[in-house]
Amino acid sequence: MTRCLRCHGHAEYQWDDHEYRSESGLDSVLLTNCLFLHCRTCGEHSPVLPNALTLTTLILESLVVQPPGLPGTAIRFMRKALRLTAQTLAERIGTTREEVSRWENDRVAISPHFELKLRLEVIDGLFSHRPVLRQNVVAAMTATNDAKGASRQVIIDASPHYPPHVLPLPEEKPISANRARVEIEH
Ligand SMILES: [Zn+2]
Numbered sequence: 001m002t003r004c005l006r007c008h009g010h011a012e013y014q015w016d017d018h019e020y021r022s023e024s025g026l027d028s029v030l031l032t033n034c035l036f037l038h039c040r041t042c043g044e045h046s047p048v049l050p051n052a053l054t055l056t057t058l059i060l061e062s063l064v065v066q067p068p069g070l071p072g073t074a075i076r077f078m079r080k081a082l083r084l085t086a087q088t089l090a091e092r093i094g095t096t097r098e099e100v101s102r103w104e105n106d107r108v109a110i111s112p113h114f115e116l117k118l119r120l121e122v123i124d125g126l127f128s129h130r131p132v133l134r135q136n137v138v139a140a141m142t143a144t145n146d147a148k149g150a151s152r153q154v155i156i157d158a159s160p161h162y163p164p165h166v167l168p169l170p171e172e173k174p175i176s177a178n179r180a181r182v183e184i185e186h
Pocket residue numbers: 004005006007008009039040041042043044
């Protein structure tokens with residue numbers, strides 16, 4: 001039997017959607033099929049998240065394949081995931097710290113030229129084993145079609161990212177398994 005962390009009453013695991021915004025700093029990250037610990041006694045309903053590094057990787061995978069026009073919060077998220085200061089990022093991609101700050105604060109839209117460079121910093125730094133991903137991103141970012149702007153919401157199916165040996169996963173299938181989700185190329 002699982003115990004509630006708050007009242008120590010009987011608790012059970014449930015699947016539910018979880019808005020991950022507060023933790024990530026992004027405008028919106030929707031985790032579909034997130035595991036929750038639900039208490040029958042006090043009603044506590046708290047998410048059990050996949051590990052933070054896994055979530056960061058999943059969010060980055062989603063961001064680098066978005067259509068052009070990433071919001072400032074996404075640019076800041078990518079820079080922090082790379083563990084770069086605004087100054088260091090600026091030097092790497094050939095701009096100024098002030099310009100990076102303007103992008104991150106949505107005062108100036110990042111140009112496709114610099115947006116591609118930023119995405120390639122992420123791919124070359126963290127997904128260097130994924131050459132097809134790199135090719136696809138370069139092709140998408142340099143295409144001359146009028147692609148729609150990047151979505152401000154990242155949607156990630158969390159359910160495949162729980163290590164089964166760590167958590168007593170519920171037997172039944174996630175409730176929203178058929179929900180639209182971001183396709184991630186592997
Ligand atoms: Zn409780």
